[in-house]
Amino acid sequence: MFSTDKQMGYQCFVSFFDLRDPSQIDSNEPYMKIPCNDSKITSAVWGPLGECIIAGHESGELNQYSAKSGEVLVNVKEHSRQINDIQLSRDMTMFVTASKDNTAKLFDSTTLEHQKTFRTERPVNSAALSPNYDHVVLGGGQEAMDVTTTSTRIGKFEARFFHLAFEEEFGRVKGHFGPINSVAFHPDGKSYSSGGEDGYVRIHYFDPQYFEFEFEA
The missing domain is CATH 2.40.10 (Thrombin, subunit H)
Structure with a gap:
């Protein structure tokens, strides 16, 4: 297809x-x-x-x-602007979308019922669901055409981690010098990869603290 x-x-x-x-x-x-x-x-x-x-x-x-x-x-x-990416959960019961409207959203795969919303200040180009935890990672940043006039700090080029149930951000990972165009978790959930407008693909291995982290509602 x-x-x-x-x-x-x-x-x-x-x-x-x-x-x-x-x-x-x-x-x-x-x-x-x-x-x-x-x-x-x-x-x-x-x-x-x-x-x-x-x-x-x-x-x-x-x-x-x-x-x-x-x-x-x-x-x-449910989105007001273009949907850039769709990625399924491991069991295919849910999927997450990434949109130019500065949000990523969680849906039921069978009914397309909207479940959760993860909000940012910049367009979201890609989003992925962890195979092991209730975590979602978002990648994006300022529009590529505006990157040359923006510092990496203002452009929001970090990968951002949200709790799936509480919709709250709990971490960011820097590294790219332009918008992140694609993110994906490794099937074992111990790492994730990101590809950016800067031409680099980065493989990020989680620290032991990541696996010990418990989200406090």
Whole structure:
């Protein structure tokens, strides 16, 4: 599954390929294409059991599409600006979105019901859920076009950690000299990686204190 961009008069489509069918690959013909007329897709992931996809749009909308029929099963709009990233929890029951509206939000994967909101002062480009703890890490910062006129302190280029249930920030990690474009936890939960506009990918290993930390509500 992938989506095309909406540029120069070309429509945005979501294309589905069955990798078990070599003819689809050879002919470059997907078994299904879904047109996106109103707002292009900016991020998409497979939903639980591969029965649907969850797509974020430039308008801030979230759609759940059937992988069999292509119909829109659920539509919600909790973000006011473009959704930059969608990442699932380990058990695929929840997912977190990152948006240009300065927030990341937690949703139920089946119903798309909004659960939690994590607020910052700058656009959020990426967000990831810890596989072991009730933690979410956010990456972002000032818009890339404005970076040259901004110091690293003002630009808010740190990775920021929030408690999943209490929605409160409890830590920041510096290191990048530009906006963070992507964050991801290691599957064992002992480290995370971040990729930035500065061209660097940084792998961060958590200190022992991180695993001993208990959040006080």
